[in-house]
Amino acid sequence: MNTPPLAGGTAGPDALAPLLAAVLDALRTGALDRGGPLPAGGPTTTARRVHTAAHPLLPDHGTGPDAALGPLVHALTQGAADPADPLCAAHLHAPPLALAAAADLAASVLNPSLDSWDQAPAASALEAELTRTLARETYPAADHPDALLTTGGTEANQLALLLARERHPTPLHLVHGANAHHSLPRAAWLLGLPATHPVPTPAGTLDPEALHHTLTRLTGHPLLVAATAGTTDSGAIDPLPALADVCAAHGADLHVDAAYGGPLLFSDHRKHALHGLDRAHSVTLDLHKLGWQPVAAGILAVHHTGRLDPLQHTADYLNSHDDTEAGLPDLLGRSLRTTRRPDAFKMAVTLRALGRDGLGALVDQVCDLAATLADKIHHHPALTLHARPALSTVLFRPTDADDDQVAAVRRTLLDDGHAVLGRARADGRLWLKATLLNPHTQPGDLDRMLKLVEGHTPR
Template identity: 70%
Template sequence: PTAMERARFSRPAFAAPYAADLAASALNASMDSWDQAPAASELEAAVTRTLAAEVYPHGPDPDALVTTGGTESNQLGLLLARERHGSVQVVCGAGAHHSVHRAAWLLGLPEPVTVPSGVLDPAALDEALTDLSGPLLVVATAGTTDTGRIDPLPEIADLCERHGAELHIDAAYGGPLLFSAERRGKLAGLDRAHSVTLDLHKLGWQPVAAGLLAVPDRAHLAPLGHTADYLNADDDTEAGLPDLLGRSLRTTRRPDILKIAVTLRALGRTGLGALVDRTCATARLLADLIEKTPRLELYERPTLSTV
């Protein structure tokens, strides 16, 4: 490795998110309102817009919300779809995260239609969408929890356009492939979703919580708009300061964006991409060793880091 690479993978760089997490706890700022956490609010706005632009490089006005993880992000994705249409029928694959079914239950939506396959099979999905009526929301997965499989996102996006269905992609696990020049092609089609779940506590090496929900246009977040007199002072609103209650389902929340920002500053795209590549390459090496060991059986070749 070069001197720069050694610096990227130095112990201080790896310790950065944990030091930032400690600082966030010590400062104890609450993201209820801008005046309680002005610096953290500005930092959150900058970092979420930057990360959303990675997901939606051609989006009209990309933005992202900070969440507690994939479960909350998926719930928000379904909530926004429901608010656009009044109700939606969710369609997902058998490998979808359990939070998709839980979110449908919490939001009073019909039980999701599950397409039984290891990855979301386009032919089976086409048949399911043909048989269904009303507003439809397809949930695809980029990195299933058990095996790390990635659904065929471009084909699924094509089917959604053909059937007039919306698309939410749960990329909680696989999303950080965006940092890798070598592997980001595996996420082709991600930018065609109406919303995308990310969770950087997986391949982003963050302490929990480090979830995000990205959308191509911040106008899509309007249904979450909410104010309270004791948190949203008129002079702050008139000055154009953000009403943070419209940025989360939570009221009191920590400035979790600080550790993500510090990691991005310490490692950069190159450092994070190299970590993703090294981890995935190690998974492939382990799979090779398993295949060469008679007493072991490989379930399947790794897509991400799961063996």
């Protein structure tokens, strides 16, 4: 048996070339065979196709690369929910830029691991450049801001709670709006915090007066307030300056989950919506949403690098004291993970290639598109709009449908493979959710989406 070639080294590019050609061909034919944003037929049909392509998954004798790679990439693509399709609009699941995907290929080939400098010399230096840049973007007036890379908003939120917990000698209490991401109370549970205190958000955002009453009731306890800049259900942004004032008055720490809305910072037209963000002690960002990066691309930014001190950790084989004193960077305190991919690389390539104005233009494009969709729904005789969009998420429903019918419309579109819409509860009712993250979507695509919803609504 010949030893399979490696991706790296001087021979790697020659070994990759025919494999990449096979991958690109299968990506193309798989998307054509899918013919829409989602494979038709539901879970059973998709599982059957995957089984046919993969079986047997561990044969006694391998099939060779051609018989494995092409068919399985085709099956993966044919059975994908493709966020590059304009009618794939359910989740905060962005289509990655070709540039970022190409950069991620280079990172995969070189396979650096960000747990010690001798495994990732250039990658660790570039990560430091990226985290400094994003920390300064989040905290432009701070003296020593810093940031860490995470797998996404969930890990960033968990780290924020951990860092806040470690600052206090007595148990920390988490206060958050009912609109908060589910990862926050879950992180409190994982970290063994004594209690969480959800504050009702009947208007969709965290009310400063309601927060004041809750914090008054909890006087004497260490407190962390978690606000949201871009809720998952509707994209709503909490009133950050007023919430920061309340937190300051009560001596509470403030964390802002801006996993969705954070990239408004790149937009000259929309960054005002994040006024007050820099008053938070920590901020979650996530560039695999309004940053168009392949997963993972999460960030936790802090207003002062000293907030990260609780993460310091020593393993002699990775960051011995004498190596650190000799000038080798210590990477273990930059994450709770040990082995880490160089996720900074694709983000760095994207930031440099597009710049603030290019990223801001993409943000404006999808937010403007959401406003266009809201206008179309508002003037549609058979559809009801929930509210004007704050970001790029639009909630709507067939006017005369009940909740069971709304749910059935969504599932029928999924089963047919015609459109991928999300679901959200607001004002006591179920709504269809269109999360527009594809900057190539056109107004005609929105018309097609609404026509499909109307056509599948029971009369």
